[in-house]
Amino acid sequence: MGLRRVAIVGAGLTKFHRYTQETPKELAYEATKMALDSCEMSLNDIDCVVLGTAPDAFDGVHMNGEYLIDGAGGYRKPYMRHYVGGGTGVLSPIHGWFHVASGMFDTCLVVAEEKMSPAFPHPAGAFLTIFDHTTEQPLYPTLIWIFAIEMHRFMHKHGYRKEDIALVAVKNKKNALDHPSAQLAAEITVEDVLNSEMMAYPVNRLDISPTSDGAAAIVLAAEHVARRVTEKPIWIDGIGYCLDTAYWCNRDLYYPDYVEVAARAAYKMAGIKEPSKEIHIAEPYDPFTYKELHHIEGLMLCKRGESVKMLLDGVTQRDGNLPCCPSGGLLGVGNPIAAAGLMKVIEIFLQLRGEAGPRQVPGKPTCGVAQAWGDLMQVGTVVVMRS
């Protein structure tokens, strides 16, 4: 295609927390500085900046991209913002990839920031206006409603049980105990999940990731620069992204077709024919417990209807054959929306470099996939990475 190879050469991640005192700009600065320091680069080495952040309504600032430019190191540089709701954090490296793969720039700083806590009484209220103003908003829908609606359809079609799906929360929150950024790491049981407050049947409180503040950043470089910067570049070998129709009620919600379309594009680009064998480690998007399973199926890491068996068999545990969310995921580490997606990319980056510390999966993985999802249950963003 005449495109250049692009590598991730550095990464930075703040702690995820419910109420941070830092401003959004300061969070972005912390992560960005950490990413540059990690590969001993400075802003002078950066040719362009891309920024991901989700709804402006969280901060109450209607030009969040422009507002965050200072913290993201984008001042007087080519700078672009991207936004696809929850899918934003994995669109971030894709957006940066285009800048470098095209030959236009040799380096690109990719920053994702989210501060949800300014919205009161709860940032969930900000989501009312994502729904159709005439046909849906008068019913006062919430995100929890529609995800519980999707979960129920998913369970109904495959005959999945709540107590099995709850194991995702047990696994991810436990994995997060080893993550220094984690907000909700914990040793919990299936009973804890089932006995936690009922939010919207079939979703209990511990089935949901928290609201969070945080930021993440990575540095992308073209091959000739990457080889000079580091001995361990991690290559972005496949990208895919796709949006389905916004008429979300007019689709059967049991299967995320848009994730499959995005994954097929990324796998084709990376030359992957049998994803469940060729991919060693995955960070499927897990804002809700069922979503990890839903996305594992959409990513074709198992057949439709077999993700629960995979979970029960321990395949997705950190020491399983296909570790999923070894970071602790959104359920354990937290969910500052855009930053959470990029956190997943950073986890694959660290795992493939062998630098994930206590979270390191065994077996020296060389190929991983990160995925995110969002908007009205309609976007899939997928990145395949190799060492």
Added chain:
Amino acid sequence: MIDEGRPMMISPEAVLKTTTKIKLNDIQSGKVLSVHDKPNLKYAWDNGVAIGRYLAELKNGKIIGKRCNSCKRVLVPPRLFCELCWRPTDDWEYVQDTGTILTFVVSHVNWDASRVKKGQRYHTPAVIELDGAGKDQGILHLIDEIEPYDIKIGMRVKAVWKEPEERIGAITDIKYFKVIE
């Protein structure tokens, strides 16, 4: 800019330095300076031809869709073009105000994440496949006149309309759907 095999690049110490711990209580008790604002943002949305007719028919106590002769769906809510076939839609077509529950929720939370108060009914929104529209697709609406936890996927439902003089041409002209068998 040479990597000399440094250890884990994201150290716990560096991460911990990035945040301070404020609790919700600190904000609510006024320990932290906060600003309260009540923006008066009002919008007047144009409905377009398709949703305009949809609302007018709701006022008449009817549900109308628009057929796409290419994918054979009857699109509810109606639209002037089919987003899948990417072509103008064809005839207007009434669908029934009866249907089947494809999936539903028993929500203990309100739209702003506050909790449903004791004694109030939980919200039970559902995706309802309307008779005469496409299979496995529906509209979002509410279920009522049944204990929330007695609802099952696959139940047959029928719209309960507001009185004709109360209808204003809105999705809420249907009060809710009730289970009919």
